[in-house]
Amino acid sequence: MIRSAFLQLVLAATLVSSHILFTYPGSRGNSFITNETFPGGMQWTYPCGGLGLSRNRTYWPTTGGSLAFQPGWFSGHATAFLHINIGLDTDGPDGGPMNFTTPLVKPWQLLGPSNGPYPGTLCLPDVKVPENLGIKAGDNATIQIVELAAHGASLFSCSDIIFVEPGDKRIPPINDTVCFNTTEFGFADIYTHVYHEGVTIENPTKSGVDSILHVFTWLGCVSPLLAGLWLLS
Known part of the structure; x- marks a missing residue:
């Protein structure tokens, strides 16, 4: 009985540490749930980890701003590819974006210190919004993180935002307690060799x-x- 309870505790800890969590802007909500609807966990579900559109939007500058999140990790995968996209349309089943094909940053590879799950935080302090999107104050959008595992499966997490002009007093203050990088992480470019x-x-x-x-x-x-x-x- 004690051994069974211990194994359940270890499994729960592994599941929690193996998920993405937006720390800024705010996350859509708790997607760390495993149940009959999501037997393998919510965050494997496209496009936003099984969570619908949130009513709690974070004010974010029209020109871009900071992004901070915990990439989690999953046992047996010390590396992953990360994509950060933005969705602007309202064609999704929940009234949010259906299309998340606009990248905000160039994809990159994240390198971990071990092959097991562990905590850690990443900060991108100055993510630019592409000018050709024509963003204006008052527009709603959703930022999506995709973490591609070594075995090919992907984790998804989203943050719903509302754009405001830079310097707007409603933009939450950002400091090194909100946006910081864990020193154990390494980074690498994603590239291909073309061979003819x-x-x-x-x-x-x-x-x-x-x-x-x-x-x-x-x-x-x-x-x-x-x-x-x-x-x-």
């Missing part, structure tokens, strides 16, 4: 049609009809 395999054109007298089709295949435009017409010409 060279083309080897064989002697036509040796392999005939096979060589010709090889060239057409590499160009991505194989057509048996065109290849036949080329041979007959």
